[in-house]
């Protein structure tokens with residue numbers, strides 16, 4: 001969501017569409033290495049010769065049986081004192097500090113209702129007040145409703161629920177005042193601009209966040225009024241889109257619209273009313289889904305975070321209809337983005353877009369410093385969950401863990417609870433966080449959601465039993481099966497996890513432990529202190545099928561080692577990992593000020609990165625900061641352990657024998673420092 005005052009999505013899109021500054025780079029054929037350890041094979045269906053989607057799209061409600069599902073967040077609780085529990089509490093405190101009436105300000109103003117004494121929010125929530133205003137206003141309020149519902153499900157926080165219930169009721173009053181259907185924080189004249197293809201930021205994107213907030217308040221917090229509000233908004237969306245021709249709607253979809261179809265599909269399934277799915281189908285952008293269904297990567301030049309939600313909408317469309325074309329769209333998209341367009345952290349995007357052909361990540365990295373938008377990580381995790389529910393392959397959770405540990409944990413400011421926009425991987429980068437009430441980036445919105453739902457997807461279930469997919473200190477209460485499990489671990493700070501059964505009914509139940517793909521060999525697993533004779537290979541599940549009793553204790557070792565990942569288009573450009581943790585070199589704090597590390601505006605830009613001629617140069621405004629000489633390395637051997645050595649501090653390493661040695665620590669632990677993740681390394685390749 002490019003900031004309006006800098007470069008709007010539309011301006012950005014037109015620059016990209018005009019090919020203004022995207023360099024000529026041939027597609028990298030026959031890559032010898034896919035960069036991500038995801039390993040997900042492409043879907044095995046026959047690829048159609050002709051584009052499979054035309055103007056007509058038929059819908060029939062026919063839900064697909066999922067092979068696995070995550071436990072509801074209400075049945076999982078985080079244990080205290082972990083990086084996850086900390087992030088949850090910092091975020092909860094930030095959410096509690098945000099005043100409900102301030103978040104309602106622009107809605108009431110737009111509906112002509114009294115605003116009271118509340119002060120408006122700033123940044124991307126700024127109302128019309130004679131100064132600059134934001135055309136995205138209202139988006140964060142929608143995110144906040146989702147985050148409150150998620151937090152209630154994750155923790156049972158009643159204060160969070162009642163604050164959001166109040167907001168739903170007040171927003172319902174605004175909707176009533178506006179005629180009972182339309183609801184937003186901006187006037188309907190903006191829709192006329194969209195209809196005529198005049199300049200406007202992203203109205204459907206914003207509307208979707210409000211609709212999704214209402215859906216989550218209904219689904220997770222039992223708020224029936226929220227469902228009514230959503231049905232009213234969906235009726236408005238139906239009436240606005242129905243008279244438009246297919247061609248006109250396809251034109252409208254060139255302006256960022258995000259995941260509105262996903263919410264409409266949820267509503268169709270919940271109410272068993274195909275009308276809402278038909279409305280959702282009007283948001284299927286053919287120029288995006290047709291190449292994907294044919295396994296063609298035509299993602300270059302597209303805005304990432306408006307298209308990941310479209311892939312999620314395709315996934316949901318498949319789940320409620322069984323239309324396998326949508327299965328293939330979502331599956332191929334995930335495969336391509338996770339293997340050919342993701343950095344070592346699992347993050348994707350560059351200045352909100354894909355600027356290079358697939359597997360040209362070294363080239364991509366040089367095009368701007370604004371890599372890896374946080375919203376994209378949030379949404380790719382969401383997409384991974386859909387795909388896993390269709391085919392529970394541990395590879396999806398290798399990818400998930402990579403993103404969660406390196407891009408989500410570590411992008412929330414310790415104790416303060418503010419979050420990042422981009423996680424830059426440019427040489428000499430630093431982390432920048434939103435201000436308390438003058439920012440509200442798109443990623444501030446997906447940020448409050450992310451850290452309110454950390455109980456999600458640790459444990460999954462099917463008919464036979466459960467999957468342990470993430471190593472997070474937590475308790476699971478599978479009340480339907482009378483089974484309780486407690487996971488205690490300091491991971492990733494420690495290299496093991498312990499699962500204790502605290503309640504079990506007679507009978508057998510299968511427990512499947514994810515064996516991470518980054519392990520060197522099958523790990524040691526003990527049950528009640530006795531080592532199992534058989535384990536399972538990295539990148540699979542260890543299946544334990546037995547009659548569990550209260551007190552049974554499973555312990556698994558997760559020994560970490562240093563390893564390298566190289567860029568597919570530049571083998572000498574390398575990043576280092578310790579187990580699942582991406583390491584960053586600490587380059588000091590010289591020149592870093594509050595103006596760099598927090599800001600009402602985006603402040604990421606680097607003198608070390610070439611920006612001349614880039615359409616994105618306008619985005620990269622930053623306070624001056626000293627040039628840094630980024631060290632280069634010479635590897636002593638193919639194994640990084642031959643020249644990167646542990647220090648006396650846990651998870652801290654130091655290069656040895658280099659012109660300038662560097663200390664390396666997990667990227668997720670580094671704050672208020674400049675860092676590099678990728679390095680030029682000469683010498684023997686691993």
Ligand SMILES: [Zn+2]
Pocket residue numbers: 001305373374375376421441442443444
């Ligand atoms: Zn964002």
